[in-house]
Amino acid sequence: MDKMWEMLPLIVMFFMVPIIIKLLSDNKTRRKLIEKGLVDEKVKYLFMDKPKEYVSSSLKWGMVLIAIGLAVFVGQMAPKDLVEEVTIGAMFVFGGLALVIYYIIASRNINKHDENRPGTLPQ
Numbered sequence: 808m809d810k811m812w813e814m815l816p817l818i819v820m821f822f823m824v825p826i827i828i829k830l831l832s833d834n835k836t837r838r839k840l841i842e843k844g845l846v847d848e849k850v851k852y853l854f855m856d857k858p859k860e861y862v863s864s865s866l867k868w869g870m871v872l873i874a875i876g877l878a879v880f881v882g883q884m885a886p887k888d889l890v891e892e893v894t895i896g897a898m899f900v901f902g903g904l905a906l907v908i909y910y911i912i913a914s915r916n917i918n919k920h921d922e923n924r925p926g927t928l929p930q
Contacts, residue, residue, distance in 0.1 A: 863916075867909045874901035 878901040882894025 863913060866912070867906070870905040870909050871902050874898075874905035877901055 875898050878897035879894055881897045881901075882890055885893035
């Protein structure tokens with residue numbers, strides 16, 4: 808357990824460095840476009856936030872992580888000689904189940920969105 812705490816800063820740095828580099832490069836690109844006066848309707852779509860996609864992605868990963876946590880909990884209840892096998896199996900089963908449930912939720916939301924959009928024909 809102590810080794811995990813020693814590796815935690817390395818893991819955090821591994822994921823944070825690319826995120827910081829992307830943020831800085833996006834900011835630099837935006838500044839150059841603004842300085843040159845190229846911010847018009849053609850370029851605005853590149854920098855618009857897409858909150859629906861963020862919410863959808865957050866829902867998916869939240870469901871998967873909860874399922875994996877539940878699998879670890881269930882695995883700890885297994886007999887001592889089967890803890891590892893039950894935990895790993897439950898992670899795959901619960902994680903897959905969470906993705907299937909997410910697919911059902913997302914497809915319903917997409918269908919509702921398409922029905923509410925003007926100019927579309929019902930299917």
